[in-house]
Amino acid sequence: MKKRILVLGGAHLDRRGRIAGETTAGASNPGSWREDVGGGAFNVARNLARLGHVVELVSPRGGDAAGEKVATAALEAGIEDRPFVFLDRATPSYTAILEGDGNLVIALADMALYDLFTPRRLRVRSLREAIGRADLIVCDGNLPAATLAALAAEARRHGVPVAGIAISPAKVIRFRDALPCVDCLFMNTAEALVLAGPSPEADLSWPDLLRPLGLESGVVTSGAGQIVAFAGDETFALQPPPVSDISDVTGAGDALAAGTLDALLHGCPLPDALVSGVAASRITLASPYAVAPELDRDLLRSAAARVVSPAAVT
Numbered sequence: 001m002k003k004r005i006l007v008l009g010g011a012h013l014d015r016r017g018r019i020a021g022e023t024t025a026g027a028s029n030p031g032s033w034r035e036d037v038g039g040g041a042f043n044v045a046r047n048l049a050r051l052g053h054v055v056e057l058v059s060p061r062g063g064d065a066a067g068e069k070v071a072t073a074a075l076e077a078g079i080e081d082r083p084f085v086f087l088d089r090a091t092p093s094y095t096a097i098l099e100g101d102g103n104l105v106i107a108l109a110d111m112a113l114y115d116l117f118t119p120r121r122l123r124v125r126s127l128r129e130a131i132g133r134a135d136l137i138v139c140d141g142n143l144p145a146a147t148l149a150a151l152a153a154e155a156r157r158h159g160v161p162v163a164g165i166a167i168s169p170a171k172v173i174r175f176r177d178a179l180p181c182v183d184c185l186f187m188n189t190a191e192a193l194v195l196a197g198p199s200p201e202a203d204l205s206w207p208d209l210l211r212p213l214g215l216e217s218g219v220v221t222s223g224a225g226q227i228v229a230f231a232g233d234e235t236f237a238l239q240p241p242p243v244s245d246i247s248d249v250t251g252a253g254d255a256l257a258a259g260t261l262d263a264l265l266h267g268c269p270l271p272d273a274l275v276s277g278v279a280a281s282r283i284t285l286a287s288p289y290a291v292a293p294e295l296d297r298d299l300l301r302s303a304a305a306r307v308v309s310p311a312a313v314t
Contacts, residue, residue, distance in 0.1 A: 009140030014038025141171030251290030
């Protein structure tokens with residue numbers, strides 16, 4: 001069952017260097033380099049398109065070769081690309097250095113162009129119409145705080161659910177004012193800590209800290225550790241099965257969000273949807289790409305069969 005999904009946020013050049021041996025700080029390290037198109041919003045958009053949905057993408061872009069690469073990648077993914085193009089600006093980029101096992105060492109995000117996606121952009125007629133016809137809106141923390149708040153409020157007026165992708169500890173705080181109108185926010189423990197304030201005594205306490213902020217539903221991941229999710233007054237915990245063949249961690253969280261949202265769109269309750277999300281994440285972890293090219297509904301269903309359902313927490 002196809003749904004129409006409007007995705008707003010990061011779509012940019014994604015550079016990843018992988019160190020070949022042991023990491024030596026402050027020195028030259030042998031390794032390899034890969035350049036692709038990425039961004040939290042764009043990764044979610046591509047995953048949802050691979051699962052058969054009709055996806056529209058709105059993202060600021062520069063008038064340069066990197067912007068053309070983003071446009072080409074969107075076309076190849078079957079996404080309806082509707083960018084705001086700033087001809088005199090450079091397209092944003094994300095540069096990451098990874099350990100030999102795929103874990104992140106450090107990253108540099110050159111994202112200043114996204115600050116130009118101000119709330120007034122939401123008044124463009126074509127975008128207002130896109131919001132009104134969507135079955136789901138997905139946005140990420142690359143957008144300014146005022147834009148996220150205005151977007152979530154506009155979606156609420158149209159009765160369209162909104163899902164948020166935190167992106168990073170530095171950016172998740174931009175969702176703070178939008179939370180009462182956000183239906184589900186995907187974040188990791190570092191991002192949840194910035195948003196909620198003091199660290200909980202146990203991971204299962206995250207919902208108690210996030211609900212008072214107005215958030216109706218959320219998913220908090222911790223790498224290979226336990227995932228805590230909540231919807232309304234219910235809380236669930238899931239321990240992802242180990243992945244022995246990790247190729248690259250980039251995009252795994254975006255895949256988890258996309259897999260979960262796909263299942264929610266098909267009417268699954270959050271616990272069952274989270275199983276689908278973990279399955280999508282496992283497929284991505286085993287791929288050298290931020291979006292696994294082999295992802296489809298049959299593979300997702302097969303991978304989900306190997307994930308244990310979440311346990312309700314009382």
